[in-house]
Ligand SMILES: Cc1ncc(C[n+]2csc(CCOP(=O)(O)OP(=O)(O)O)c2C)c(N)n1
């Protein structure tokens with residue numbers, strides 16, 4: 130009989146430590162499926178965050194290089210520049226990338242580093258107990274905003290994808306969610322497209338994935354998905370935010386080398 134469903138080769142046979150209903154497990158699987166389908170397992174390096182996905186190396190069966198909180202894109206830049214033949218991705222939560230990691234991420238996008246960011250937006254600091262993150266919505270209750278996030282004290286939610294879309298070196302940024310089979314399929318397509326943009330040498334690519342943190346939201350997994358679809362998408366609409374992959378001519382490696390040779 131033809132096998133129609135199996136564990137991806139790029140996913141180790143370990144039991145996820147994530148809470149029930151957490152999006153990280155689904156997103157790990159999607160990344161693994163894409164790596165298998167692109168046939169890049171032997172030449173892919175991932176950089177996990179500080180956050181609940183810090184143990185991603187226990188699950189993804191590719192080389193992984195750990196980075197301190199917020200530094201994943203900087204570490205990935207170093208790896209990619211040393212070994213441009215590798216496919217390099219970071220896997221980061223919103224606290225990791227949109228708070229402490231903002232600066233290096235903005236500059237890496239602006240430089241057009243040829244790497245891929247998987248940005249898991251669950252609107253809070255999951256691992257450390259559900260504190261407010263830059264992405265936390267106005268009014269959202271977290272452990273550090275027990276009365277709800279208010280603009281006067283806490284500022285507005287940060288839309289990192291829109292910020293990075295302005296950068297000259299970003300070529301593909303899409304926001305998706307893992308709340309339903311339809312959205313999960315779209316997320317996988319987006320991850321594949323982001324990896325391909327890197328493999329075509331085009332520039333910085335990122336997929337922002339709206340994901341549930343049922344434990345810290347204090348909602349059931351089903352109600353967490355409902356919250357994303359009914360509330361979160363109003364502020365963070367699911368859409369392709371930037372796509373210049375069709376018109377981009379790719380990085381001019383030759384010009385770079387000629388310029389270096391002149392010195
Ligand atoms: C420099 C530094 N500061 C703070 C921490 C503590 N810390 C670990 S994980 C984390 C928050 C992670 O939240 P997020 O990136 O949103 O990921 P999630 O756990 O929600 O997936 C923090 C503050 C740390 N590890 N290193």
Ligand code: SF4
Pocket residue numbers: 146147148150151152153181251255256341342343344345
């Ligand atoms: S705390 Fe939240 S983000 Fe972390 S594993 Fe649990 S549900 Fe997932």
